[in-house]
Amino acid sequence: MNHKVNEYIASQKEWKKELLALRKILSELPLQEEIKWGIPAYIYKNKNILGMSAFKNYCGLWFHHGVFLKDEHQLLINAQKDKTKGLRQMRFNSIEEMDLKIIKQYVIEAIENAEAGREIKPKRNTKPIIIPEELQKELSTNNELKNCFNDFTLSKQREFCEYISSAKKDATKHRRLEKVISLILNKKGLYDKYKNC
Structure with a gap:
């Protein structure tokens, strides 16, 4: 377990219980735990799979290539339609809303997708450089x-x-x-x- 993730969770007064529950199921999977972009990030074979974060009104997970998940339970949202291509979020307002078995299934599917090479490649910026x-x-x-x-x-x-x-x-x-x-x-x-x- 990454000590910086310990610090991140400890600093969250509102969502500590929920983050600990999510972290527990993530720790059971073959994921490397790090801090990236200031939040806990979970990596599989050098590929970003998901992040875990707490906000003012909710906590949750975001899947970097969540667009490829089947989402049979309709848990995923695209927080920025027309902007976000692959990222999908899973939001929770309380620990009672969390079905940890189902969440784990989504994470396993995300790992399988990474293993299969399903990912959205960022488009290269082809516009010319205009030097001021x-x-x-x-x-x-x-x-x-x-x-x-x-x-x-x-x-x-x-x-x-x-x-x-x-x-x-x-x-x-x-x-x-x-x-x-x-x-x-x-x-x-x-x-x-x-x-x-």
């Missing part, structure tokens, strides 16, 4: 910056460019440019600090 004028000027006069920038993946390059371009005021663009230059030279992505939470 301010950054382009710096890249053309600083070879070290240019080489470091080119070492980043296209998605990270796009993040830097969009971060600068999305600023409305020139002063904000200038501040963002300075931040981006520092990150690039230190070989750090714009959102890297959030990836190890």
